[in-house]
Amino acid sequence: MSGYEARFRVWRGDQGGGALEDFAVEVNEGEVVLDIIHRLQATQAPDLAVRWNCKAGKCGSCSAEINGRPRLMCMTRMSVFTREETVTVTPLRAFPVVRDLVTDVGFNYAKAREVPAFVPPAGVGPGEYRMTQEDVDRSQEFRKCIECFLCQDTCHVVRDHEENKPAFAGPRFLMRVAELDMHPLDAAAGTGLDRARAAQDEHGLGYCNITKCCTEVCPEGIRITDNALIPLKERAVDRKYDPLVWLGSKIRRRRES
Amino acid sequence: MSVVERQEWDVVVVGAGGAGLRAAIEARERGARTAVICKSLFGKAHTVMAEGGIAAAMGNANERDDWTVHFRDTLRGGKFLNQWRMAELHAKEAPDRVWELETWGALFDRTKDGRISQRNFGGHEYPRLAHVGDRTGLELIRTLQQRIVALQQEDHRRTGAYESRLKVFQECTVTRVLKDGSRVCGVFAYERESGRFFVLEAPAVVIATGGIGKSFKVTSNSWEYTGDGHALALLAGAPLLNMEFVQFHPTGMVWPPSVKGILVTESVRGDGGVLRNSDGERFMFDYVPDVFKEKYAESEAEADRWYDDPDRNRRPPELLPRDEVARAINSEVKAGRGSPHGGVFLDVSTRMPAETVKRRLPSMYHQFKELADVDITAEAMEVGPTCHYVMGGVAVDSDTAAARGVPGLYAAGEVAGGMHGSNRLGGNSLSDLLVFGRRAGWHAAEYALGGERPRVAEEDVGSAAAEALRPFSAEAGAGAGAGAAGAADRAGGPPENPYALHQELQQTMNDLVGIIRREAEMEQALEKLAELRVRARRAGVEGHRQFNPGWHLALDLRNMLLVSECVARAALERTESRGGHTREDHAAMDRRWRNVNLLCRLTDPTDGLAATDPVRGQITLDRETTDPVRPDLLALFEQEELAKYLADEELYR
Structure with missing residues (x-):
């Protein structure tokens, strides 16, 4: 397969405003969207701002919206588009723009600080931790998270609702609460902290109406809604008082059948 | 020029990968107000790319494993060029560093009896690598990140502010380590987002910036790996050790x-x-x-x-x-x-x-x-x-991680040299980060809290700012207020594109100082590097200082060129093949080189015109003889095996 010239539209601008800019740019076999953005930097727009690091889907830096869908640029192959298609790349919509494709993701770091840390069990020294694989499996799934914040970006609770941000931690950090809640040796309960209850009362779990948008965009394939959020809801409140939990469990069952 | 903002800290850590974060945790826990500066977002450092695991002789998979076996494997892997005291400390302390992660919430894969599972890896005699599937680096970075957040939560409870005693300056680049006389007094940095300059004043600086892979065309390293810490140390007057050893995975x-x-x-x-x-x-x-x-x-x-x-x-x-x-x-x-x-x-x-x-x-x-x-x-x-990976790096004291000859400067992780000798074993990197990150943070804190605070001179801040702004003046037309130096540079040719220069540098290092090396090619590489150095002075950028990747690259080029010259010069000097240094024209390992360290220093600390001379270049090379291996450590090996590595006079001393 030989190279071809693709049409790209990239949002350029800053807090003051901006617009989509058109580019015609070379594409070669096997390339991903991030390669094309880099080619634009090297040949046509040297000051085009973009975040990236590992280029292998492991660090979660190069998040953006490609044709309106939140994705990692390094894991979006050009072969998923036709040659005729114009590829539109815009910054994450849920966060304030800094410049071009770079957004201010400070919201996420603020939310991370609001989740109380792991509480080590008293009387169990370093080297004495014993946990079975089955017991760590659940939390390990959540620790696959690369903090790309695509789930935070897509979640409709905050995507177009700035006013919900103070009260809502977002899927990533509700999942963090679930991860600690399911950690076999977390001793938070002994300090009077009920993590599931806190998820509900302090991190806005109640805002989530389990539309599973977060799960759909997760590049790590973590089943955020089914494995973290719903179980957390079930533990947080008696299920009969939350019709959404009931509904969620039905949907889940149907999918699995 | 406007006044550059200054802040006072006790310890500044440059880099937020495994070594940097572990150093910051230690410094903060020992009472030092600690700032971390990193080029990417907090939690994105290259450590996340580490896949296989952390080597630590916990003996969970094979109870015969202990630190002596790990030590032996490490020295064999490094072909006995390792700074042996580092290898000893590393092998002894790695298990504690892994177990400590569990108390901070890490979840490693488990054995049947509930302990940390350990896997096989190249060069390790027993299954030794603690791991989480093949995403161990992510687990490590996330655990350290969450430990930092935990300490910030503690500070918040105590002082009302999360960042009162431990702060991460993310997406900032350090361009100079500043000095007061012979001592470190802080760093000069810019915010990548705004382009704003700032100075962090501190008696102790820990360099933990990782490696140099972005000087090569084919690399597993991310854009951050531009040899910043290696260059910062050189420019601050510290020597680099054995830079010829570059690991090709x-x-x-x-x-x-x-x-x-x-x-x-x-x-x-x-x-x-x-x-x-x-x-x-x-x-x-x-x-x-x-x-x-x-x-x-x-x-x-x-x-x-x-x-x-x-x-x-x-x-x-x-x-x-x-x-x-x-x-x-x-x-x-x-x-x-x-x-x-x-x-x-x-x-x-x-x-x-x-x-x-x-x-x-x-x-x-x-x-x-x-x-x-x-x-x-x-x-x-x-x-x-x-x-x-680069085995070479800042020459440090084994126990304290202090850089040689520059009081207040410390280095840990990939940027530090010595630990891995001529070749690093897989899995020994993550453990290295933890063991020596902790030691660097510990000794930096002790040093910083122990003495009088040094002073940052205004003129040093001014010249650091001028250096950082240079790529913009290269762009301006002749005589447009860019100053005499700028005008002189432009007289030598048209403005250069930093991306194009970077590609030429990568091609040069890949082709001429790559996995198999030859004398004539390395000489050619030095010529080419000299040419690139001159052209890099004309590397101009468009636009403004706000999140401008072209500008960032133009500044990183200084570091890559310095480090590349170190690699090429040391590789040319070492006329044998050992570990991550293979000479086609000297194909065998030579026991006479076993106890020889090559040290690179900046020829002209004022960074003057020597840079344009391909023969002299910017780097001066010295040889030194390494300390003899302590007898009780040598006794861990069979005499027969030692004879393959050690010169006769070392064997029968």
Whole structure:
């Protein structure tokens, strides 16, 4: 397969405003969207701002919206588009723009600080931790998270609702609460902290109406809604008082059948 | 020029990978107000790319393992050039550093009896790597990140502010370590987002910036790996040690071109993957060097039995140290027995069931599926060597991580030299970060809290700012207020594109100072580097200072050029082959070089015109004889084995 010239539209601008800019740019076999953005930097727009690091889907830096869908640029192959298609790349919509494709993701770091840390069990020294694989499996799934914040970006609770941000931690950090809640040796309960209850009362779990948008965009394939959020809801409140939990469990069952 | 903002801290840590974060945690816990500066977002450092695991002789998988075995393996892997005291501390302290992570919430894969599971890796006698699938680096970075957040929560409870005693300055780049006389007094940095300059004043600075891979074309390293810390230390007057040793990881992706160099974890081989050439041969059996002959299987049958019965069989040669495997792959491809895209085949599909592959190597499965359309449970991967790690680095004191000759400067992790000798074993990097990150943070805090605070001179801040702004004046038309230096540079030719210069540099290092080295080529590389240095002064950028990647690259070029010259000069000087330094014209390891360190120093600390002279260059090289290995450590080896490495006078002293 030989190279071809693709049409790209990239949002350029800053807090003051901006617009989509058109580019015609070379594409070669096997390339991903991030390669094309880099080619634009090297040949046509040297000051085009973009975040990236590992280029292998492991660090979660190069998040953006490609044709309106939140994705990692390094894991979006050009072969998923036709040659005729114009590829539109815009910054994450849920966060304030800094410049071009770079957004201010400070919201996420603020939310991370609001989740109380792991509480080590008293009387169990370093080297004495014993946990079975089955017991760590659940939390390990959540620790696959690369903090790309695509789930935070897509979640409709905050995507177009700035006013919900103070009260809502977002899927990533509700999942963090679930991860600690399911950690076999977390001793938070002994300090009077009920993590599931806190998820509900302090991190806005109640805002989530389990539309599973977060799960759909997760590049790590973590089943955020089914494995973290719903179980957390079930533990947080008696299920009969939350019709959404009931509904969620039905949907889940149907999918699995 | 406007006044540059200043803040006072006790310890400044440059870099937020495993070493930097571990140093910051330690410094803060010992009472020092600590600032961390990193180029990326907090939690994105290159450490996340580490896949296989953390080497620590916990003895969970084989109870015969202990620190002495780990120490021996590390010295063999490094071909006995390691700073032996570092290797000793590393082997002794690594288990504590791993266990400590569990108390901060890390969740490693488990053994049947609930302890931390350990896997096999190249050069390690027993299964030794604590791991989480093949995403161990992510677990490490996240655990340290969350530990930092936990300390900030503690500070918030106590002082009402999260960042009162431990603050992360993310997406900021340090361009100079500042000094007051001979002592460190802080750093000069800019915010990548706004381009704003600022100074952090501190009596102690820990450099933990990682490696130099971005000076090479084919590399597993991210954009951050531009040798910043190596250059900062050099510019601050500290020497770099043994920079000729660069590790080419044997297995990087070779296709498609856009992902060429991305790492394929060694766990693939540790868990049973085998290397084959285009004739279908397991060629590694032909490449077991004499020093390792007794320790590796001679037949496929024996190698295959080893996975289940390691006590009565020898390990497969696919698990030789990385330098050996990389050279072997290189030779096979050169001999015309390579794969279609210029690598060799790495196969797990015929070695274990698809489900096992997906469970043990989930991110490799994902990576090949998504990026190369290859299903590794059904077909072989194509792999080839990729620039992965630099063993050379800042010369440090083994116990304190203090840089030589510059009070207040510390270095830990990949940027520090010595620990791995001429070649690093897989898994020894994550443990290195933790062991020496902690030691650097500890001693930096002690030093910073122990004495009088130094002073940052206004004129030093001014010249650091002028240096950082230079790429913008290169862009302006002749005589447009850019100053005399700018005008003189432009007289030498048109403005240069920093991206184009970077590509030329990468091609030069890859082709001329790569995996196999020759005298004439390295001389040619030095000529080319001199030319690039002159042209880099004209590297101009457009636009403004707000998140401008062209400007950032123009500034990083200074560091890459400095470090590349160190690699080329040291490689030219060392007339033998050892570990991550292979000379075609001096193909054998030479015992007389065993106790020789090569030290690179800045020729002209004022960074003057020497830079334009290809013969003199910017770097002066010195030889030194290493300290003799302590007798009780030597006694851990058989005399017969030592004789392969040590010169006679070292053996019979």
